[in-house]
Amino acid sequence: MILAKRISLYTVLVICAIIMMFPIFYAFSISFMDGGEVMGGQLLPSSLSLDNYLEVFQKVPLLTYLLNSFVTSAIVMIGQLLVSSLAAFAFVFMKFKGRDFVFFLFISTMMIPWEATMVPNFMTIQSLGWTNSYLGLTIPFFALAFGTFLLRQHFKTIPQELYEASQVAGISRFRFFWNVILPVSRSSLITLGIYSFLTNWNMYLWPLLVTNTESARTVQIGLKQLQTQEIASDWGIVMAGVVIVILPTLLLLFAGQKKLQKGLTQGAIK
Amino acid sequence: MTHVELAGLKKSYDGKKNVIEQVDLQLQQGEFFVLVGPSGCGKSTILRMIAGLEPITDGELFVNGKRMNDAPPNKRDLSMVFQNYALYPHLNVEQNITFGLHTKKISREEQRRRCLEAAEMLGLADYLRRKPRELSGGQRQRVALARAIVTQAPLCLMDEPLSNLDAKLRTRMRSEIRQIQRKLGITMIYVTHDQTEAMTMADRMMILHEGEAMQIGKPLNIYNHPANTFVASFIGSPAMNVMEADVSPSEIGLSPHCTLPNPMKGNVKAASKNVQVGIRPEHILFSAPEQADAVVEVVNTEVLGTETLITFILDNAKDQWIARWNGQWQFSVGDRIPIRFDLDAIHLFSKDNGRILWAANDGQPNQTAREVLR
Structure with a gap:
């Protein structure tokens, strides 16, 4: 009985996993095929040639795009970690009038879709002359209501006595934040860091708006460009590009999966 | 300094x-x-x-x-x-x-x-x-x-x-x-x-x-020298017995069968106030029957080895008293035993505000007790 139940459960899981994984697997497989094989509807390449990979680097400046994406994602990640943790610290450890009200106002911005604020943001960036630069790609994302919320929930589990003890010892507020709060909340910070890096890595619309030169574009735009250029001719090259772009995402997920899970559920349980 | x-x-x-x-x-x-x-x-x-x-x-x-x-x-x-x-x-x-x-x-x-x-x-x-x-x-x-x-x-x-x-x-x-x-x-x-x-x-x-x-x-x-009933019952374990009593200028009546001489008789004004009597468990003593102030009914005993805590009632079953005696005493529930109150260690508190009216040791609250705020 238990065995039958288990078998049926795993069957369902395996089917779901196949459905989920098939596009990625197929993209990976196409990246090794030449044009004829793709058109022939083959599932697996007849030989493992890396020609497509070499070609994709020649067709578009993929290395520049990768670098751009990496740098902007890293800057946004650091910026979000700093701003969110400082804001969360204020919401937990500093007493001021209307603190909770301000916090809820802060949180309520999560209900406004990012696309709705895109036009004013774009105009601001444009008038500041930040288009085609890292500034325009990163600074609008520094303040993150979700990140503040996540860290606030974790900071709330840190006993107030730690703060009081450091006040008695004469530790400054910032030093307490830096030397106590940040190390103690390491797992939540890693979670938020991975989350913000991936979100920014996968961002498409905003980089499309604020960049129009090859030197400033990010990989997601590069992929689209590849597709437009190469459509109908060589899917193998496009898929080789896709595989290169999702690799960092996968690596980061594998490395940080445990922390990510732990951090996302931590605030909810405690 | x-x-x-x-x-x-x-x-x-x-x-x-x-x-x-x-x-x-x-x-x-x-x-x-x-x-x-x-x-x-x-x-x-x-x-x-x-x-x-x-x-x-x-x-x-x-x-x-x-x-x-x-x-x-x-x-x-x-x-x-x-x-x-x-x-x-x-x-x-x-x-x-x-x-x-x-x-x-x-x-x-x-x-x-x-x-x-x-x-x-x-x-x-x-x-x-x-x-x-x-x-x-x-x-x-x-x-x-x-x-x-x-x-x-x-x-x-x-x-x-x-x-x-x-x-x-x-x-x-x-x-x-x-x-x-x-x-x-x-x-x-x-x-x-x-x-x-x-x-x-x-x-x-x-x-x-x-x-x-x-x-x-x-x-x-x-x-x-507790300043009031709160201090009396908070400090000391088990707590001081604090019970209401009928008081007349000459007597304090703890129950119909148990009266003590009123120690405040010199002080007529205070003597006729409503009082509560306070006495610590160690000041309730086992007595020879002929000297006993009362014969009481045991409702519980706790033998701790070096000492024994005896919970007893006089007449009113609601007011449970505790006595603490040295040594190991084996009583059964319902036993009737003769006891004596140590009159030199008795406290009288006002029934209205709980403050101390009179303490036995020296007749008046002494210097330290007057350090008291209320």
């Missing part, structure tokens, strides 16, 4: 109701002072006001004669031990002990020397590299204590530091804290809800109830 002085200290959170009502107190240099009271009586609030973690609503706080109402905690030259120890979980024992010393401009070598000295004193020398989570409750408690010691602050505040330890360890730490305090000569303000801790550790103590100071004085004086 006066070290800490509270003058008319008040605290209110909403601006209307005072949670701390007018506390006046003077602490001498090197004194071990205990704030004791049931939970919610405001003792921790007073401590936090002295530490500067809670703003003072009204009244004044002086440390070494200097007004300190608005000084930040680190300018008050004190150390503090918290109930949950407040150890930094990511630092090891040594880092925890020396945390914050750099703000006092103490060199690294001096920090290390002080840390080793304190660790030696508290038996932590082998654990300096460990993280707090790898320590037992008692060891964590010692780390918190060591952190207070290394600052060499002349004033140390402790907020129920022993309440998370088991009974055996608590007894040991009690005496250790007391010895260290004496050795270093620091002034200590110690908050607890445990009257045993207060009795055994304090040079002087203050009993608090609902934000009001009930009595300030030396533990034994408070035990022997």
Whole structure:
């Protein structure tokens, strides 16, 4: 009985996993095929040639795009970690009038879709002359209501006595934040860091708006460009590009999966 | 020399109701002072006001004669031990002990020397590299204590530091804290809800109830001369028997079959007031039948080995009395035994406001009992 139940459960899981994984697997497989094989509807390449990979680097400046994406994602990640943790610290450890009200106002911005604020943001960036630069790609994302919320929930589990003890010892507020709060909340910070890096890595619309030169574009735009250029001719090259772009995402997920899970559920349980 | 002085200290959170009502107190240099009271009586609030973690609503706080109402905690030259120890979980024992010393401009070598000295004193020398989570409750408690010691602050505040330890360890730490305090000569303000801790550790103590100071004085004086029924029943375990009585100028009637001579007969005015009689369990004695004040019915006995607690009733089954006798006494429930009240140890309290009217030892509340606030 238990065995039958288990078998049926795993069957369902395996089917779901196949459905989920098939596009990625197929993209990976196409990246090794030449044009004829793709058109022939083959599932697996007849030989493992890396020609497509070499070609994709020649067709578009993929290395520049990768670098751009990496740098902007890293800057946004650091910026979000700093701003969110400082804001969360204020919401937990500093007493001021209307603190909770301000916090809820802060949180309520999560209900406004990012696309709705895109036009004013774009105009601001444009008038500041930040288009085609890292500034325009990163600074609008520094303040993150979700990140503040996540860290606030974790900071709330840190006993107030730690703060009081450091006040008695004469530790400054910032030093307490830096030397106590940040190390103690390491797992939540890693979670938020991975989350913000991936979100920014996968961002498409905003980089499309604020960049129009090859030197400033990010990989997601590069992929689209590849597709437009190469459509109908060589899917193998496009898929080789896709595989290169999702690799960092996968690596980061594998490395940080445990922390990510732990951090996302931590605030909810405690 | 006066070290800490509270003058008319008040605290209110909403601006209307005072949670701390007018506390006046003077602490001498090197004194071990205990704030004791049931939970919610405001003792921790007073401590936090002295530490500067809670703003003072009204009244004044002086440390070494200097007004300190608005000084930040680190300018008050004190150390503090918290109930949950407040150890930094990511630092090891040594880092925890020396945390914050750099703000006092103490060199690294001096920090290390002080840390080793304190660790030696508290038996932590082998654990300096460990993280707090790898320590037992008692060891964590010692780390918190060591952190207070290394600052060499002349004033140390402790907020129920022993309440998370088991009974055996608590007894040991009690005496250790007391010895260290004496050795270093620091002034200590110690908050607890445990009257045993207060009795055994304090040079002087203050009993608090609902934000009001009930009595300030030396533990034994408070035990022997409680200022009111609250103090009488709070200090001492088991508590003092406090029962209502019918009083006439010549007699106190505890029950239809038990009357005692009224000791206040000299004082006619007080003698006819409504009173409550208070007598400690150790002052109710086993008696020869012909000298007995009453024959009572046993409802429970607890034999503790060196002593026996006997719960009994006179006539009214609702009023249960407790007597404490040395030795091992075996009574069955329902046994009737003759007892005698030690009239030299009897207290009479006003029934209206609970204040002491008359205490037997010397006929009048003595000097120390008059130190009493209310």
